[in-house]
Amino acid sequence: MPSPPPRPLRYLQYLLLPVVLLFSFQAPGLCDEAPLPKGAVVERVACRADAKETYALYLPSTYSPARRWPIVYALDARGQALLPLERFRAGAETYGYIVASSYNSASDGPMQPNIAAMQAMWNDTHQRFAVDDKRVYAAGHSGTVRAACIMAAAVPGSIAGVIGAGAGFPFDQAPTKDTPFLFFGTIGNVDFNYYELQDLENRLTDLHLPHRIEEFAGPHEWMPPELATAALGWMDVQAMKAGTRAKDAALVDGLWQQDLAAARAAEAAGRPFDAWRRYSAMAGEYAGVRDAAEAIAKAAELGASKVVKEAQKERELRKRHDLEYIQQAQQTLAATQGGGAVLGRVIAELRIPELKAKAEKQPESDDGLSARRLLNTLSAQTGFYLPRQASEKKDYARAAFFLSIAAEIHPKEPYAWYNLAAAHARDGKGKEAVEELKRAAELGFHDAATLENDANFESLRNEPGYKEALETVKKQAAAKG
Secondary structure (H helix, E strand, O other): OOOOOOOOOOOHHOOHHHHHHHHHHOOOOOOOOOOOOOOOOOOOEEEEOOOOOOOOOHHHHHOOOOOOOOEEEEOOOOOOOHHHHHHHHHHHHHHOOOEEEEEEOOOOOOOOHHHHHHHHHHHHHHHHHOOEEEEEEEEOOOOHHHHHHHHHHOOOOOOOOOEEEEEOOOOOOOOOOOOEEEEEEEEEEEOOOHHHHHHHHHHHOOOOOOOEEEEEEEOOOOOOHHHHHHHHHHHHHHHHHOOOOOOOOOHHHHHHHHHHHHHHHHHHHOOOOHHHHHHHHHHHHOOOOOHHHHHHHHHHHOOOHHHHHHHHHHHHEEEEEHHHHHHHHHHHHHHHHOOOOHHHHHHHHHHHHHHHHHHOOOOOOOHHHHHHHHHHHHHHHHHHHHHHHHHHHHOHHHHHHHHHHHHHHHOOOHHHHHHHHHHHHHHOHHHHHHHHHHHHHHOOOOOOHHHHHHHHHHHOOOOOOHHHHHHHHHHHHHHHO
């Protein structure tokens, strides 16, 4: 069950009015304030026009207002600005990018906060710094990738490229041959949106649109720093091809050698399909800035080989099998009214014990990775989307039912038990809530401030078990500093 489509964008024209204003903004020029530090993370910058809008900042150590610089605007799914900033920091220093990362961005909700965050960062950075408007990029994770794509498409030419972590285009706005921006996507090999990015790669290839989709070992999260760095290098090469950046033969050759080494390593390791994907990407990406004959030849050779064709077929079969399972799981969950009496039956019908055994036995095998993706998909749905929908209807018993499934999938995850405790507390089941809260604390839940301010537990504040759990959480917090 990939993340569900956002609400219908019936008010898109209204929502995007600020975007039009944003990208037609005329910067008044550089300010006379004391300059912000270079080559170091500035944890929080308040926008002059609206101090509630804040962002983390990285200026490369070589920054000077004497010339204009490319910039990446990062939108984290939970407004954790420092998370993407740290991922892009090394690449920003290597390739000379400004990075501004919002504390006000959000996924799984209305579009407006992301528009406001982008507008605020755009205006503020254009006032403070010398920004190259031909090399503006947006980076997002999960739902904020879709938000970045909407904004980039709304005003063609405003955003040169989108760097997407764990998600692709909006579900109702697939790429077309007229898509006006580049796309560099990353996906964890056990991400619940894995097949979405696989399909997106095929579509972008068919449309002959410049793109790169990179895979890494991990779940639904921002890409590791090395891929964030690769994304900026890739954007540099595309800028050279477009004529918006001066050609740099040494830089191009260095990136070519990195790609070539990766392709050869995949081939030597017995992963010809991965090698073919890399050579195929290189064949198109470097044409026009260097001789790509070797990549073109290798892509053609491997693409015609029996082993790559078989790998492609196996890949499609596995995807079809997994998507059929997901569809069946959706039907099972939708048809179940919940309740403790049926919990065991539903867990069995979803084949959760079987998937867990497969994932634990050979976690890095194709079967193991497939099982882990399916479990993560179930976990995302039963641990977030479905209980949220139930809670919005004040059906806390049904929310607790879904959360019980999520806790069965990841029994060592403290937030699974914390969220289950909250649902039970809302449902008036104080005893169960206290026991689950204690379990969350024992497993490492350490956010004492969240617990103390969580209205879900208001009815339990005076309960001895709640106080005991809170003390354990505070000890966990102290231990983590």
